[in-house]
Amino acid sequence: MKLLRLLCLLLLPVCVYGQNRNSGLEKQVTLHLSADSIQAFAAQLQQQAHITCYYIPEYFDTLKITLNGTMKIKEALDKIYADFKFYYACDDKDNLYLTKDQELSTQLGLPAPLLKKLSTMHHVAHNAPVKTKNGKRIPITTTVTPTKSVILDYDENKLFTIGSYQNSQGYATITGYVRHRNTGEGIGHASIAIADMQTKTMTDAYGYYTITMPKGRHTLMITCIGLADARRQIDIRGAGQLNIQLHDYVTSLKGVTIASSKSHNILDPEMGASKIEIRTLKQVPALMGEADILRVLQTLPGVTSAGEGSTGLNVRGGNVDQNLVLLDGATIYNPSHFFGFFSGFNADLVKDAELYKSSIPVKYGSRLSSVLEVLTREGNRNKFSGSGGIGPLSGHLSLEGPIGSKTSFLVGGRSTYSDWTLQLLPDQYKNSRAGFYDANLKITSDLNDHNSLFVAGYISGDRFRLDGDTLYRYGNMNGIVKWKHIFNPHLYGSMDVGIDHYNFDMSSRNNKINAYRFKFDVSQYHFNTNLIYTPNNAHKIEAGISMVYYKLHPGSKLPLDSGITTPITLSPEQAVESALYISDQYTVSPKLTVEVGLRYSLFNYLGPRDVYGYAPNLERDVTTIIDTSHYAAGKLFKTYHGPEPRIAARYSLSENSSLKAAYNRTRQYIHMLSNTTVVTPTDIWKLSDPYIKPTVADQVSLGIYHNFKDNVIETSIEVYYKWIQHALSYKNDATLLLNPHIETDVANADSKAYGVEFLVKKTAGKLNGWFSYTYSRVFLRMNDPLVSEPVNGGAYYPAEYDKPHVVNLIANYRVSHRFSLSLTSIYTTGRPITLPVARYYMSGSYRVYYEDRNQYRIPDYFRTDFSINIEGNHKIRKLAHSSWTLGVYNMFARKNAYSVYFTSEEGKVNGYKLSIFGTAIPFVTYNFKF
Numbered sequence: 001m002k003l004l005r006l007l008c009l010l011l012l013p014v015c016v017y018g019q020n021r022n023s024g025l026e027k028q029v030t031l032h033l034s035a036d037s038i039q040a041f042a043a044q045l046q047q048q049a050h051i052t053c054y055y056i057p058e059y060f061d062t063l064k065i066t067l068n069g070t071m072k073i074k075e076a077l078d079k080i081y082a083d084f085k086f087y088y089a090c091d092d093k094d095n096l097y098l099t100k101d102q103e104l105s106t107q108l109g110l111p112a113p114l115l116k117k118l119s120t121m122h123h124v125a126h127n128a129p130v131k132t133k134n135g136k137r138i139p140i141t142t143t144v145t146p147t148k149s150v151i152l153d154y155d156e157n158k159l160f161t162i163g164s165y166q167n168s169q170g171y172a173t174i175t176g177y178v179r180h181r182n183t184g185e186g187i188g189h190a191s192i193a194i195a196d197m198q199t200k201t202m203t204d205a206y207g208y209y210t211i212t213m214p215k216g217r218h219t220l221m222i223t224c225i226g227l228a229d230a231r232r233q234i235d236i237r238g239a240g241q242l243n244i245q246l247h248d249y250v251t252s253l254k255g256v257t258i259a260s261s262k263s264h265n266i267l268d269p270e271m272g273a274s275k276i277e278i279r280t281l282k283q284v285p286a287l288m289g290e291a292d293i294l295r296v297l298q299t300l301p302g303v304t305s306a307g308e309g310s311t312g313l314n315v316r317g318g319n320v321d322q323n324l325v326l327l328d329g330a331t332i333y334n335p336s337h338f339f340g341f342f343s344g345f346n347a348d349l350v351k352d353a354e355l356y357k358s359s360i361p362v363k364y365g366s367r368l369s370s371v372l373e374v375l376t377r378e379g380n381r382n383k384f385s386g387s388g389g390i391g392p393l394s395g396h397l398s399l400e401g402p403i404g405s406k407t408s409f410l411v412g413g414r415s416t417y418s419d420w421t422l423q424l425l426p427d428q429y430k431n432s433r434a435g436f437y438d439a440n441l442k443i444t445s446d447l448n449d450h451n452s453l454f455v456a457g458y459i460s461g462d463r464f465r466l467d468g469d470t471l472y473r474y475g476n477m478n479g480i481v482k483w484k485h486i487f488n489p490h491l492y493g494s495m496d497v498g499i500d501h502y503n504f505d506m507s508s509r510n511n512k513i514n515a516y517r518f519k520f521d522v523s524q525y526h527f528n529t530n531l532i533y534t535p536n537n538a539h540k541i542e543a544g545i546s547m548v549y550y551k552l553h554p555g556s557k558l559p560l561d562s563g564i565t566t567p568i569t570l571s572p573e574q575a576v577e578s579a580l581y582i583s584d585q586y587t588v589s590p591k592l593t594v595e596v597g598l599r600y601s602l603f604n605y606l607g608p609r610d611v612y613g614y615a616p617n618l619e620r621d622v623t624t625i626i627d628t629s630h631y632a633a634g635k636l637f638k639t640y641h642g643p644e645p646r647i648a649a650r651y652s653l654s655e656n657s658s659l660k661a662a663y664n665r666t667r668q669y670i671h672m673l674s675n676t677t678v679v680t681p682t683d684i685w686k687l688s689d690p691y692i693k694p695t696v697a698d699q700v701s702l703g704i705y706h707n708f709k710d711n712v713i714e715t716s717i718e719v720y721y722k723w724i725q726h727a728l729s730y731k732n733d734a735t736l737l738l739n740p741h742i743e744t745d746v747a748n749a750d751s752k753a754y755g756v757e758f759l760v761k762k763t764a765g766k767l768n769g770w771f772s773y774t775y776s777r778v779f780l781r782m783n784d785p786l787v788s789e790p791v792n793g794g795a796y797y798p799a800e801y802d803k804p805h806v807v808n809l810i811a812n813y814r815v816s817h818r819f820s821l822s823l824t825s826i827y828t829t830g831r832p833i834t835l836p837v838a839r840y841y842m843s844g845s846y847r848v849y850y851e852d853r854n855q856y857r858i859p860d861y862f863r864t865d866f867s868i869n870i871e872g873n874h875k876i877r878k879l880a881h882s883s884w885t886l887g888v889y890n891m892f893a894r895k896n897a898y899s900v901y902f903t904s905e906e907g908k909v910n911g912y913k914l915s916i917f918g919t920a921i922p923f924v925t926y927n928f929k930f
Contacts, residue, residue, distance in 0.1 A: 024051055024094040025074040035064040038098070041080070045096070049073065055098040155232065155245070163238025171536075172236050173212045173489035178203050178222060181245040184381025184408070188352060189275065190224035190246070195231075198590040199537050200267070205352075205375055206452070210489055212537050222246065225763065226277055239489050241449070265714050269585065269593045269650040271662045271703050272316075272358025272718065274300050284810055284824055290391055290925070291347035293374065294335065299808040301718070301757035301772040302357055304801065304828060312340070314801040315357045316699070317722055317753025317778030318369025321672030321685075325372045328442065328456040330478035333502035333522060333685070337436040337462055338393070338416065344460050344476065348387050348398045349412045349440050351377040358701045358720060359648040359662040362583040362597030363530055363544055368668045368697040368724065376456065378444040379408035389927035393417070394436075406446045413439040434464035454482040474504040493531035493544075500524045504682070507560060515563035518737075519556050522685050525549045542597075543582040550575045550670065550687060555738050568738050573687045575605045577669055583646065590652070597646040603669040605638040605689055607631030612741055619786050620691070620744045638690050642667060657706040668695045671728050673736045673746075684737065691743035693726040714761040724751035729782050729791065747787045751799070753778040769811040778802045792852045798832040800854065805829045817871070822887075824865040830858040836902055836909050848902075848909060858897040859913070865889050880930040889921040 027049040033040060038060035042053035051073065065080055073096075077088055089097045162174055178190045186207025193200040194213055201211045213236060220232040220242075228247040276296055284296050297313060298305050304314045312320035325332045327345065335344040345353075356364070356371045364371045377400070384401030398412030415437045438460035445453045461475035480498030487493070503521035508514075530544035556569040583597025613627040614620045631637045648662040671692065674683040688694045703718035729749035730736070739745060755776025762768045778799045782790040791797065809825040832854035839846050867887025890896075895918040902911045 024049070024090045024096065025072065025077070027051070027073055028070055029073060029076070030070045031067040031076060033065045033067045035066055038063055038065065041065050041067075041076075045073065049094075051090075051094050051096050053096045053098060060098075155230070159233045159235055160242060161235045161237060162240035162242055163236060165237045168215060168237075170215060171212050172215050172239050173210060173534075174234075174236065174240055174242050175208070175210045175486070175489050176242045176244065177207045178209060178224070178244045178246060179207055179381075180227075181247050182380075182382065183377075185351070185378045187224055187227065187246060188375070190222060190227075192244075193221045193223075195219035195221055201534075201537070204532075206378075206484070208484075208486075208492065210492075210534050212534070220244075265705050265716065266652070266656065266658045266707060266711075267593075267650070269595045269648045269660065270356075270359040270361075271648060271660045271701050272302070272356065272720075274355045274357075276353045276355075284812075284822060290342055290394060292343045293345050293347065293350065293353050294343040297353075297355055297372070299770075299772065299810055299824065299826065300355070301759050301774045301806075301808075302720075302755065302776065303355070304774075304803050304806055312336070313370070313372070315355075315370040316720060316755065317751070317776060317799070317802075318697075319672070319799075319801070321674075321683075322367050322369035322668060322695075322697075323372060324364060324367035324370070325374075327374045327458055327478065328376055328454075328480060329482060329496055329528070330456070330458060330480045330498050331366075331500045331524065331526070332458075332476055332478065333500070334474060334476060334683075337438070337460070338434060339464070342394070342436070344438055345374055346396055346398070346412050346414050346438060346440060348389070348396055349376045349410060349442075351375045358664065358699060358718070359595075360646065360664050360666065361542075362581045362599045362644075362646050363528075363542065363546070365546065365579050365581075365599055365601055365644065365666070366548065366577065366668060366670070368666045368695055376440055376442050377410055378454075379410035379442060381408045385930060387927070387929040389925055391925040392923050403443075408444050410442045410444075411440065413437065432464070432466045434462075436460070436462040450486045452484040454480075454484070456480050456482075469510045470506055470508045472504075472506045474502070477501040490535055491531065491533045493529065495527075495529045497527050498525075500526070504684075506682070509560060512561065513563060514565055515560035516565040517558055517560050519553070519558075520684050521553050523551045525551075538587045540585040541582070542584075545578070545580055547576065547578040550577070552685060552687060554686070555684060557738055570738065570740055571609060573605075573609070573689075575603060575669070575687050577601065577603045592652075593650045595646075595648045599644040599646065600641070601644060601667055601669075602641040603639065603688060603694060604636050605687065606633075607635035607637060608633040609637070609689075611637070611690055612743075617786075619788050620741075622741060622744060625741070638688075640667075640669065640688060640694050642696070656708070656711070657704070660703045660705065661701070663698070663700045665699075666697050668697075671695070673728075673742070682737070686742065689743075692728065692746065693748065695727055696725045698723055712762060712764050714759070714763060716757075716759045718757045720753075720755060720757075722751075722753040724753075727751040727780060729780060731787065732789075732791070747782050747784040747790070749780050749782045749784070751778065751780050752796070766814045767811065769809070771810075772806075772808045774806040775804060776806070777804055797852065798854045800832060802832055802854070803829045819871075820869045822867045822869065826861070826863050828861045830860050830897065832857055833900055835911075839909065846904075848904075858900050861896045862894055863890050863896060864892055866891050880928050882926065882928040885923075885925040885927070887923055889923065890917050891920050893918070893920040 029045060029048045031041070031044055033044070038055065045051040045053060063080075067076055067079060081088070087099050163172055178187045178192070179185060180187055186203070188203055188205040188207060190203045190207070190209075191200060192203070192209055192211055194211075195218070197213070199211065199213060201209050203209045215236045215238070218234050218236060220234060222230040222232070222244055224246060230244065230246055232242065232244060234242065274297070276293060284299070294313065297303055302316045305312055313323050314320060315323060325335050332344060336342065337344055353372065353374045356373075357369070360371055379400040381402050384399075386397065386399040388397035389395065394414055394416040396412065396414040398410065400408065400410040402408050416435045438458070441457045443455045447453055456479070458476065458478040461473070463471070463473045465471045478498065478500045480496055482494055482496035484494045485492065501521065501523045503519070505517060505519040507517040526546070526548045528544065528546045530542065533541040535541070550573070552573040554570040554573060556567070557565065558567045559565040579599055579601040581597065581599040583595060585593065585595040587593050609631045611629045611631065612625045613629060615624040615626050618624045644665045644667055646664040648660070650658050650660045652658045669688045671686050671688070672683050673686050686692065699720060699722040701718055701720035703716055705714070705716045707714050727749045729747050731745050731747060734745035736742070736745070753776065755774060758773045759770060761770035778801065779796040780799050781794065781796045783794060784790065805828065807827040809823070811823045812820060814820045833856055834853050835851050835856045836848040837851045838849040840849055841847070865887065867885055870884040870886070872882045895913070895915040897913040898916045899914045900911055901914060902909050
């Protein structure tokens, strides 16, 4: 064996210690480098001599190269490596391999220490095979230019034979899963394309894909943002399965890592869809260092919040109750904690989050403005692991791992120890207490090649008391079971059943005589089945059925202990909402893709229920009640229904730009009753009934998308117009809680919203992030003919969440592999308010006269946050990996107005501005993984 190796050394072209017979190193280049990086050197070799360099970036982080003049590549390398032990090698294809302190050979392999180092890298590339001493290929890092990286994996040079020959002509369909190599979890939204063909497909949320292609030899290109690109050489002989694994992308310190094929924003027909990556989420500075999905979403164009500390979303002129928030398919009615300062989602458990604000997929209904779909991870299928963190207000811990060979679990929880912060409040609040918790559980099992089972559960709770008086408690409880079945290569589907529950109660014992407890809850039981049929690559047909059974207890107020409070209990409400839907995404040509869908929804209101009858043609009021009708339990006495068409189209103007248009109609049968502009625990929900009609929204939108610099910079401009029928509005001095005839205090209204959204996003490089600007308006008009005194005389007026100008800047700068800086800057127009403008004397007392509703605004809002992220060393074999985040929330200490209120003092009405965070708030958070 030693003799064979010696003969190989003598006969094969080897370049070691710079001794190479290959002509590549004899090429002359003109170099202009002044304290530049290895990436800049490699770029000049690539540009001038077409030499491709392969190396591990960490080896050269501290190397600064100064070379000027014309010289041979070999001479340049000798000068660069003059001060330390070096090795470089060049093969006969002009591929240059650079390393440090380890011997290197392009033919016979790498020494054991270097092999160990390279084998543990997650960063792999697709060019120039390098062999070890036993003849096996190994992963090796390569950087070609500062704007592109090339990846190599053992599987990339292997030929996969799929199916068996029955007929060498025609087409065949292959299916499979794209999974993460380290964890085994499915990767959603990965793109799979056939090289040299304009055929492409996308994986679903669990990594499953199906694609049809001509039989024969092909190359599949697999890309996904945040992961290394991959390719597979395949020989298609018939239908079959191909599972694919992707690596994390390990960025070089000074290189840009983005693949040219990552252009989903250009190719997808969907408009207004925003996907939040978890690595992006954790880079954005957040209140108290807690990574927050909802706050990151608020920095996207077209999305705002009502005020400081609110996690409620106002999307394109929609109210906060017009957003469908889904966690693994379960509806979350109140996704917030701690007075709304934290979202209800544990970022350590989240796989991805996607917000649809236009082109809402036809399978979603029940809400008008948007759908937020949050998916938790499936759990590590390969090994037991965990992560956690400790911040100023809360801590979190998650565990995951395999259960046998086909099942994995993920469990995590958060809790708070925030009472110490309330001690910093003024004296009247020093006895306050507050706390929250949430917990997630998910079990994923591949029963066989055709069946998968997912079980997920979520529970959350909040409890707070201000100054020892009223105790508030609210929480969510959700459970869902989902079964996925693959019928054949062209058809697969899923079915799920679940329960969602939200409850709120408040109690007060401050006055024993009037001690009381108020309770409210809403439950829903849901069933969904969804089928996806892909007869060929030109069509993707989706169809299904959904059903929701609602059960609401609108409220009860009962005495506590020895209290004599008069008990009040409103009658429960129940209804069934069901829908049928179908859509087809049709690729008309490589330039044109159209998606057409229709959803038909049906709402049935059920007894038992007492319904008041009012005098005809008179305003509904307690004085105009003329009779009461009783409907027995289960009796159907009111039905609403209607179509919800959805249309979207994409036309490619070039490889880097496209034009998109969309129209969609949505219906909402459940409404939130609230007299505040932000989400609060006292908000209650109300079903459509004989008097409160379902809300209907129509939206049209148009957008232009263009990418620059090999898709590193994404830009888009979208315009939209939305009009809403039967929007719920409140009369002046309306009573919303414990009102048995709520229809007397609400009224039908129309709403219109329009705007333009501008986005520039840099997806890679040392500096990345996005800038967005939105101009938008939203107006309401109370046009109910039965209302004698409509708000503002029946004219349009700005909604409480109308903010014409919104500017967001998110910037992340990676200083090194371990240090990065993050900055968030937000500016918005102040929201509308109603001001008192005069006093008048009437009936023996002074009264305040208010201007028309929402004709003034609170001061504009501006805030800047900053954080430093420090990671531990990157040793592969460690007990745990840790990181620190240090930052400042509201670093300029601006006293932004949360609201403006007025009090009468010494015969005058004085106005005051209330600020939630009127100073800079530093924070430190520690996170770890094992």
